[in-house]
Amino acid sequence: MPVFQFRNVKIAGIASAVPNNIIRTESYKDLFGEEDINKFIQMTGITQTRRTSHYQTASDLGYTAANALLDFKSIQRHDIGAVIFGTHSPDYRRPASAFILHKRLGLSVECAAFDIGLGCTSLLYGLQVVASIMTNSDIKKALLIVGDTGGKTINPKDRASVMLTGDAGVAVLLEKSDECEPIISLVRSDGNGYRYLIVPGGGYRNLDASREPMICADGNERTLHNSFMHGTSVFTFTISDVPKAIRDFLSLTGTTVDDYDCFSFHQANLYILKQIAKKLRIPPEKIPLSLSSYGNTSGGSPALTLCNSYGQSEGKTLRVLFCAFGVGLSWGVSSATIDTSNIMPIIEDDSIFEEGIINTPLEV
16 A cells, blocks of 8 residues: 655644635525525534635645745745645646746745645645655755635535635645654545546546536536536545544554544545544544634645644644545545644735736737
8 A cells, every 4th residue: 555654854834825705604595595504504614715816826825825934934945945736726727836836936946846636635645745755855845835726616506515615725844854753644546436526627638618507416506617526425435435544544553543632634524524533533622623714625724724723822742643535536644743833823815926817828
């Protein structure tokens, strides 16, 4: 199985950014009815989310987080040897959005830059990719940036997803160190579930997909350019495969639930997190949440959740078990030790990379 262990790389800092625009769940009562909204809030725990403006992208939020983190840690830009961006919401079909981040952050030409095309697990997979690069090179510092603006692909009449998804970006600084606990990870994939969470149109298999809305089998209106979620299949996957992976990880590492201070999970929804916690007997107080204020923020949600819970706390050593799961299907578990003094509070920002807005071929 894909298991990774890195003994000389540590998480040296975490920052996150969200848009200022707040969408309150109660605002959908006129569209979906008060009873359905109340049930949704009770099941998911989401009372509001954040949404980007038309031209604001995941890389804008990632840039805000990364720029603030580098300043907070007093890191020289030329010391960053790699910048990796995990997203399903790139700025363009090409080039990779990591190059936009590279330019905006003022990084050196002696720096690797590329994207990882993953959603809910991009932080977990990204940690392995970045740590692997650092372990096998002379790179001493690297940035993993993760972000998504999933709200842009959801049909506004889709009651299954429109109240669930929030936009956010996070940045994680990794450093080489001879005095750190190892980062250990286990990752898994199942391509048989590729249709469970999908945006069918707009890619190279269907460039000219119709934008005509249709009522789908679940009663929600969508076009081929909207997000589709097979809720029952996703739910079954999360309450079966995910707990099993965590049990396998605990067995592999010879650890128990009691050995961890914090379980920072992908913020899918409150009901799913409660089911996972129940199966593994994890005390609720060990599972921090960001769902109520930010919703399901895709790949960045485990890091954003740490910023939400520890971003203004006094410094202490935190032994964290990360778990992420979703689109792909993909899922994974990772453990790391983090000093909470290196976790920044969540930043609110609406800034846009104006230079990157290209409306006509003459502007290229």
